[in-house]
Amino acid sequence: MTTRKRKKVVKYRGSHTHGGGAKKKRRGAGNRGGRGLAGSGKRAHHKKQLIFKLFGKDYFGKKGFHSIRREKIKAVNISFIEDNLEKFLQNKTATEKNSIVEINLEKIGYNKVLSSGSPSRKYKISTKYFSKKAKEKIESAGGEVVSV
Numbered sequence: 001m002t003t004r005k006r007k008k009v010v011k012y013r014g015s016h017t018h019g020g021g022a023k024k025k026r027r028g029a030g031n032r033g034g035r036g037l038a039g040s041g042k043r044a045h046h047k048k049q050l051i052f053k054l055f056g057k058d059y060f061g062k063k064g065f066h067s068i069r070r071e072k073i074k075a076v077n078i079s080f081i082e083d084n085l086e087k088f089l090q091n092k093t094a095t096e097k098n099s100i101v102e103i104n105l106e107k108i109g110y111n112k113v114l115s116s117g118s119p120s121r122k123y124k125i126s127t128k129y130f131s132k133k134a135k136e137k138i139e140s141a142g143g144e145v146v147s148v
Contacts, residue, residue: 076110078134079117081125100124106148119143 012018020026029035037051051059081088081103088094094103105111105127113125115133123143135145 071111073112073129074110075112075114075129076105076108077114077116078119078137081113081123082117082120085121100143102126104148113138113145 017023017025025031029038033039037047039047048060085094085101088103088108089096089101093107094101096102100122102124103126105113105125111127112129113127113131113134115131115137119138119141121143122141123138124146125138125143126146126148128148130145130147138145
């Protein structure tokens with residue numbers, strides 16, 4: 001026949017600190033080394049093996065999406081090309097053949113043509129990006145836009 005043992009919880013009822021000494025002694029998670037799996041990197045990563053066993057090798061490290069680096073667009077207007085045309089011809093970043101001015105915008109440091117301004121000459125502009133309106137204006141003046 002078994003004897004009935006009184007539970008510890010019942011024994012501690014009304015004792016105020018449940019046998020833990022002063023009130024401050026068992027306070028907070030620092031008493032038990034942090035919450036959850038805290039301290040898993042301490043002392044030569046001994047706890048890592050347990051974590052790998054429980055949760056698999058993907059528990060540590062970064063996961064998910066990363067942003068795609070897109071090319072930054074540096075745009076230039078037709079009016080800018082008109083204003084600085086003499087400078088481009090002197091620096092030989094633009095050449096003139098049979099009254100057609102050829103400009104490679106990437107050599108100048110730009111990659112898009114916008115439509116502000118009106119072309120006074122025939123241009124052959126090679127660039128990666130261009131607006132529809134800019135292409136229309138250049139072609140109506142007798143030039144062309146070549147995508148690189």
